[in-house]
Amino acid sequence: MPDAEVVEPAPAKLNLALHVTGRRADGYHLLDSLVAFAGVGDRLHLSPGPLSLRITGPFAAGLEAGEGNLCLRAARLAGADAAITLDKRLPVASGIGGGSADAAAVLRGLARMGHALPAAPAMLGADVPVCLLSAPARMQGTGEIVTKLPALPPVPLVLVNPGIGLSTPQVFEALARRDNAPLPAIPRFADSERLILWLRDTRNDLQDPACRLAPAIGQVLDALAATGALFARMSGSGATCFGFFDSADRAARAASCLRQYGWWAVASELAPPPGPR
Structure with missing residues (x-):
């Protein structure tokens, strides 16, 4: 029914x-x-x-x-x-x-x-x-x-947004190049270490133009690294960034630290498909 x-x-x-x-x-x-x-x-x-x-x-x-x-x-x-x-x-x-x-x-x-x-x-x-x-x-x-794709490892992460707005068309227009190579083959990732190693050979092509338009994004990425993120990157056309951590406790502590800058920061993890709640 x-x-x-x-x-x-x-x-x-x-x-x-x-x-x-x-x-x-x-x-x-x-x-x-x-x-x-x-x-x-x-x-x-x-x-x-x-x-x-x-x-x-x-x-x-x-x-x-x-x-x-x-x-x-x-x-x-x-x-x-x-x-x-x-x-x-x-x-x-x-x-x-x-x-x-x-x-x-x-x-x-x-x-x-x-x-x-x-x-x-x-x-x-x-x-x-x-x-x-x-x-x-x-x-x-x-x-x-x-x-x-197959499920990804449930990596602890922190999402951070510096509270600024970005125009998606403006970010795309600021691209230096629009004919980049596609992603490499996407394997089944056995653990978070293999996922991060694969991600290091990829990019977010919108990150550099977004950082030029909004330097606060670069500050967020630097702060994620300073709080112990194993890997950090901007999502989409910004301005939210994510950082992967080696434990949920470290992610929670990092989120608390990053909120002191006045940013929105929450600890979470890569999650399976949602079910009814």
């Missing part, structure tokens, strides 16, 4: 590696990215009723519940009426999924309520297909090619 009321997590999306491999004639960039998801994120509550959206949570002030909100657009695309509450726990427009993860969670929740998933979720945004999966994946093309 379909669920009458559901709570669906919208985990933070992490581009562990992101290569820009080309640009189409229409201006859209071609990407090759290893995507994973963290154990923290927003939360969506859905129940039957006229279509509506209420936004709560620590980052609610950064969003509007108007007709253009991706949660409402997702419900309309699915042809569903639902009362939606978005508990916004992640910074807005920060390179970790944001509205795409929320829209994908709405679609998953509506499916549990008996509605069919739309045929073209990418109409809502390039990250929506991979966020709909919410599992380790290789994302290619403009985001529409998503290949599910």
